[in-house]
Amino acid sequence: MPPATPRRTVLAAALAAAAGTAASVAPAAALADEAPSRAPGLVDNHFWSTYTDWRCGTASGTRAVAGHRPGLVIDTPAGRTDYADPHTGRTSTWEYATWTSPVHTSAVPATEVIASWNAHTPPGTWIQVDLRGSYGDGTDTPWFVMGRWASGDADIRRTSVDDQSDGKASIWTDTFSVDDPASGLRLLSYQLRLTLHRTPGTNLTPVVRRLGAMASDIPDRFTVPASLPGLAHELTVPRYSQNTHVGQYPEYDNGGEAWCSPTSSQMIIEYWDRRPSSADLAWVNPAFADPQVCHAARSTYDYQYAGCGNWPFNAAYAASYPDLNAVVTRLHSLTDLETLIRAGIPAITSQSFLKDELTGAGYGTSGHLMTVIGFTEDGDVIANDPASPDNEAVRRVYRRREWENIWLRTKRYDANGKVRSGTGGVCYIFWPVKSAPSQHRALRSLGLL
The missing domain is CATH 2.60.120 (Jelly Rolls)
Structure with missing residues (x-):
């Protein structure tokens, strides 16, 4: 299971990022032109x-x-x-x-x-x-x-x-x-x-x-209405596993076992073709694979929270790269995520769930981040899940209805039947300053520009 440290906030969750590969069903630019407008909601x-x-x-x-x-x-x-x-x-x-x-x-x-x-x-x-x-x-x-x-x-x-x-x-x-x-x-x-x-x-x-x-002002809810699939498309996003870093640099939130947030952030930073320099990585043990993930963990670590899951710190880290914008927000539904994917923009989402609430995950977590990189023909979520044994195993497909509920709810039950908090649709979104017109329209439709 992903040993992501529970967030010590009322939201009680960490962030999750997903990346992925594979062919797209339709060109991103063409799909982005079809991005729907949306009415104001609770954000x-x-x-x-x-x-x-x-x-x-x-x-x-x-x-x-x-x-x-x-x-x-x-x-x-x-x-x-x-x-x-x-x-x-x-x-x-x-x-x-x-x-x-x-x-x-x-x-x-x-x-x-x-x-x-x-x-x-x-x-x-x-x-x-x-x-x-x-x-x-x-x-x-x-x-x-x-x-x-x-x-x-x-x-x-x-x-x-x-x-x-x-x-x-x-x-x-x-x-x-x-x-x-x-x-x-x-x-x-x-x-x-x-x-x-x-x-x-x-x-x-x-x-x-x-x-x-x-x-x-997200109302208390254990379940959310289901959205209808509206897109089949997948983005090619680098894949990194947090678990390949278990035991590395434990001074930063116990090492890789708790690095779901910075691992997710690093995947999307590299999707936008930004990377730390060799000088930035000089402190990392050269024997460690994917040293940029270690760098992301150190660069997002909150010394009071004692973890790498501070949401604004992850956004600020991403925006420290040249000409990248980054925000923390909430979205309303998987339809909103489809708007982003349609425009070629992956998103990092935060969720918590029991083992039997997300089919195929194989674990439960009090807070975890993944990167949503696309949707299947059936509308299921394609995510880069850093809680995977290695980089190749990071790409996952999760059932749409299960994913939407564990991400958007504000209340959930833990394994002991006690009521805990959910994140209510929290995510972070990174995009280049010089974005394509279709990306600009998608971000504006979601109230981010």
Whole structure:
């Protein structure tokens, strides 16, 4: 079974990625032109990424930069601050500058919000992402830390922050969650704040290219309505097994046995023809196969959560490669996944299930990620499942109805009959900045652009 570590969030799951190979039934470009439009549902995605977006926020020491891919950088630091890294014991002084987004009123009064960001952090820099919101009862949240992040780990240890609550909502690793959704309390609007840090006296700066969040209100459900098959198509995605890395670098979430999320992320990163350099991989034991999977695990590891399954950290890792966008979101059905596959875009989905709930898996898991790479003629899901004995065995076919239910439900029973949380359709999606028109249309139809 995939020994994926259970997520310590109310969603109680890790991410799963799937890749695959084989011939397609129809050309992706032609199929993408048939992508259906969709009505708003229970999810609101909002992102800041354009030059105009960065100029609309409130800046203190930051400035917007234009060009091929606009972003936000340090201009004149707003000041200096000391940061005591709880994972190294070191206290260091940093110059910092901030940017606060305009207030975004969510189309969905939300019980949960997950932020994600795309940034470049050269050595000597890092960023912090905070969230503040307003409830329907007229009160406001404090600023909650959603993540302290750097692509490397030499300056700070990237980390989520535990024990954040205002008595109405809490932060569970990477997720803002209303404590009692049954009370009717909802978050109506929010702001995000970026704090960019750099080594004092230098001209270094992080560059943030995209910042946003997914707000949602998914009803409690043990089962979801079935969708009808609408596509037979398969993408050719690299296959990597997490289990070939069992015992390697146990300091990163016990080694490969728990690396479903970074293994999945790496498959899709390479699908888009991006790879770590030889210098990036120089630290990996040359005797290990697929060293890029080890690199992905180290690059997504959350030192507070003590695992590689932090969703925004996986998206941020993917977006650290040249001209890749990455977001964490929720989708509504397998029809949404078909829209992406039709356009040539694989997706990483998060699910949890008992052994008898997913025919052919051969295991049960409290949280696992796989990459959806296509659909059969019967509408069944073709997934690259990293919980496989070797790379060749990664491609799997799972029954459509079973897959849809274990992915989209928010409640499930564990082996002892206790009610546990499901992920409610969480997934991450990576795509190139210079995407094809058909891909652009598909992403827009799903509210991601």
